[in-house]
Amino acid sequence: MFLGDLRNIVEAFKMTGARVLFGAEVFCWPDETLASKYPKIERGKPYLNSGLYMGYMPEIWELLQRKDIEDTDDDQLFFTEAYLDENVRERLKFKLDHESQIFQNLNGAINEVQLLGEGKEHDIRVKNVITHTEPLIVHGNGPSKIRLNYLGNYISKAWSVDKNCKHCTYGLINLTNIYDSNVPTVFMALFIEQATPFLEEQLQKLHDGLINLTNIYDSNVPTVFMALFIEQATPFLEEQLQKLHDQYYPKKRIHLFIHNAVKYHKTHINEFLAKYKKDYLSVKEITPEDGTSEWSARDLSLDQCVLKDCDYYFAIDSLSHLDSPYTLKLLIEQNRTVVAPLLVRSGKAWSNFWGALTTDGFYSRSDDYMDIVYNNKRGLWNVPFINSAYLVNGTLLKKTDRSKLSFVRGDLDADMAFCGYLRDLDVFMFVSNRLDFGHLVNPETYDTTRMTPDMYQIFENEIDWEDRYIHSDYPENLNPDNKLSEPCPDVYWFPIVSLRFCKDLIAMMENFGIWSDGKNEDTRLDGGYEAVPTRDIHMNQVGWERHWLYFLQKYVRPLQEHVFLGYFHNPPRSLMNFVVRYRPDEQPSLRPHHDSSTYTINIALNERGVDYEGGGCRFIRYNCSVVDTKPGWLLIHPGRLTHFHEGLLVTKGTRYIMVAFVDP
Ligand SMILES: O=C(O)CCC(=O)C(=O)O
Numbered sequence: 001m002f003l004g005d006l007r008n009i010v011e012a013f014k015m016t017g018a019r020v021l022f023g024a025e026v027f028c029w030p031d032e033t034l035a036s037k038y039p040k041i042e043r044g045k046p047y048l049n050s051g052l053y054m055g056y057m058p059e060i061w062e063l064l065q066r067k068d069i070e071d072t073d074d075d076q077l078f079f080t081e082a083y084l085d086e087n088v089r090e091r092l093k094f095k096l097d098h099e100s101q102i103f104q105n106l107n108g109a110i111n112e113v114q115l116l117g118e119g120k121e122h123d124i125r126v127k128n129v130i131t132h133t134e135p136l137i138v139h140g141n142g143p144s145k146i147r148l149n150y151l152g153n154y155i156s157k158a159w160s161v162d163k164n165c166k167h168c169t170y171g172l173i174n175l176t177n178i179y180d181s182n183v184p185t186v187f188m189a190l191f192i193e194q195a196t197p198f199l200e201e202q203l204q205k206l207h208d209g210l211i212n213l214t215n216i217y218d219s220n221v222p223t224v225f226m227a228l229f230i231e232q233a234t235p236f237l238e239e240q241l242q243k244l245h246d247q248y249y250p251k252k253r254i255h256l257f258i259h260n261a262v263k264y265h266k267t268h269i270n271e272f273l274a275k276y277k278k279d280y281l282s283v284k285e286i287t288p289e290d291g292t293s294e295w296s297a298r299d300l301s302l303d304q305c306v307l308k309d310c311d312y313y314f315a316i317d318s319l320s321h322l323d324s325p326y327t328l329k330l331l332i333e334q335n336r337t338v339v340a341p342l343l344v345r346s347g348k349a350w351s352n353f354w355g356a357l358t359t360d361g362f363y364s365r366s367d368d369y370m371d372i373v374y375n376n377k378r379g380l381w382n383v384p385f386i387n388s389a390y391l392v393n394g395t396l397l398k399k400t401d402r403s404k405l406s407f408v409r410g411d412l413d414a415d416m417a418f419c420g421y422l423r424d425l426d427v428f429m430f431v432s433n434r435l436d437f438g439h440l441v442n443p444e445t446y447d448t449t450r451m452t453p454d455m456y457q458i459f460e461n462e463i464d465w466e467d468r469y470i471h472s473d474y475p476e477n478l479n480p481d482n483k484l485s486e487p488c489p490d491v492y493w494f495p496i497v498s499l500r501f502c503k504d505l506i507a508m509m510e511n512f513g514i515w516s517d518g519k520n521e522d523t524r525l526d527g528g529y530e531a532v533p534t535r536d537i538h539m540n541q542v543g544w545e546r547h548w549l550y551f552l553q554k555y556v557r558p559l560q561e562h563v564f565l566g567y568f569h570n571p572p573r574s575l576m577n578f579v580v581r582y583r584p585d586e587q588p589s590l591r592p593h594h595d596s597s598t599y600t601i602n603i604a605l606n607e608r609g610v611d612y613e614g615g616g617c618r619f620i621r622y623n624c625s626v627v628d629t630k631p632g633w634l635l636i637h638p639g640r641l642t643h644f645h646e647g648l649l650v651t652k653g654t655r656y657i658m659v660a661f662v663d664p
Pocket residue numbers: 534580590595602616617645646647648657659
């Protein structure tokens with residue numbers, strides 16, 4: 001990698017007084033026994049490396065003529081023998097660049113070569129902190145190539161602090177042109193022959209109408225072989241699939257390949273394909289019953305891609321959420337042989353790339369790893385390992401024999417095998433965080449033996465949980481400009497959870513199925529007695545109390561503080577958290593009572609007029625009832641004294657509500 005221009009290099013060369021100059025290194029290679037024959041030096045690296053050398057043509061010529069050499073012989077040994085001959089050394093003024101004035105060989109010197117100039121405007125250079133020189137050419141000899149790639153993310157004008165990633169825009173292609181190129185040209189003639197009302201709108205409509213046409217002309221868009229791998233039970237897979245489908249790319253140019261190894265997800269895949277299969281150019285599904293291993297499924301996907309003459313191969317794991325619908329398009333436009341979007345587990349240091357490797361090829365953290373993961377630095381990074389989601393140019397797959405590029409290599413993980421082959425082929429792997437592309441979900445605690453396992457993921461996958469289960473209008477609740485909804489005095493009404501939450505919570509309870517019998521004796525309670533019993537199931541009976549209390553603290557408490565000013569209790573304490581079921585033939589109503597709470601929350605889980613008739617909550621002191629409850633909306637009211645209340649008669653169907661007595 002050249003860090004100075006040729007003039008600087010020649011000037012530095014002249015300063016050395018040499019007629020022939022070779023780089024130096026710390027290893028005496030390929031013949032260690034020659035080490036004792038080297039002249040003693042005081043500083044720097046003693047031994048010759050033949051990866052970099054320069055000199056005057058007559059001397060170089062003479063050096064090359066010195067002896068015959070076979071193509072298969074070692075060039076470094078050839079030059080070493082010449083150098084160790086004192087006569088040759090003197091006559092040719094043959095010297096080594098011991099202190100890396102010009103040549104920096106990285107092998108054995110990785111730690112002494114550091115980046116310089118980060119934090120200043122000018123280009124980043126390298127400095128050898130042992131010799132105090134700034135070498136002009138850096139060479140990744142032996143196993144130091146990954147370090148060279150790392151340096152290459154910064155030096156040679158790749159990066160500067162003010163301009164960030166300067167090499168990112170190199171070689172970009174523009175897909176929008178591909179969309180347009182096939183479209184016939186139209187000569188559009190517009191005549192404005194008289195004064196015309198609303199002409200601006202007319203022009204706008206003319207223009208808008210044209211934009212949609214481009215979608216019709218998909219045929220020229222490159223084909224993408226999209227391979228989805230579901231190798232483990234994965235939270236929030238439905239959303240993951242939807243985001244994949246929502247990628248801004250003509251589906252008629254996508255071959256979809258799915259390897260699903262997880263029985264639990266069969267319904268998700270079936271539902272997805274029932275809806276969208278027809279949109280794709282082709283679909284191949286490998287089901288859990290096929291018993292195909294991850295390795296063979298991945299290899300098969302490569303074969304299929306080549307067979308279908310794909311332009312691109314895009315692999316994605318079920319854990320990878322492409323939150324940006326432009327991810328695929330932008331990766332194609334980035335135009336690198338292998339490029340991955342940076343995906344990170346939210347709030348964690350876990351991502352889909354490694355910044356460095358140990359000598360035996362396993363994970364090692366690079367100096368800039370955290371800066372990249374946290375987007376302190378944005379760019380396109382040459383790294384030794386990527387996984388989870390990546391785009392591969394089809395040309396590479398078509399020209400490379402499967403014995404040189406596949407997912408099978410000894411007993412390595414599939415992705416470690418694949419990246420190992422890419423490194424051996426000298427194919428760079430880039431990871432991009434030029435934009436926010438998406439994130440990784442965390443599958444560690446996902447337990448599919450539960451009914452609605454995603455409901456239990458509020459801790460491990462909080463953002464996904466919130467997306468699915470919190471009402472989309474929730475943030476508006478705390479907007480001070482909005483008028484509060486107060487259906488009865490000091491009874492407030494807020495949208496809080498999604499319809500999906502309601503559906504899943506009911507499913508969770510009905511699956512458990514052991515509703516209380518409505519008697520006063522209740523062994524679930526410390527006192528063993530409930531004065532005003534309902535037919536219910538407590539959250540702790542379905543292992544969801546910890547989750548519920550967190551929900552209470554995070555989403556309910558701010559609403560309480562918003563409407564009942566001056567009362568703070570964090571975290572809220574709640575011993576009674578339960579779902580109530582009302583049925584005409586079971587328990588159809590609840591007699592007037594106080595709750596043992598400072599405040600009570602009451603979330604409607606299903607819909608009056610659809611799922612049941614009657615029902616609602618009446619506040620007796622105010623002779624005020626809330627009957628038109630809405631699924632996902634929460635009522636919050638004081639528990640005692642003023643808010644004596646009753647559950648009204650359900651005349652038909654089943655009414656479900658979620659109740660908690662907060663701060664008893
Ligand atoms: O049916 C209702 O909405 C009221 C329920 C209630 O008051 C309770 O469970 O304590």
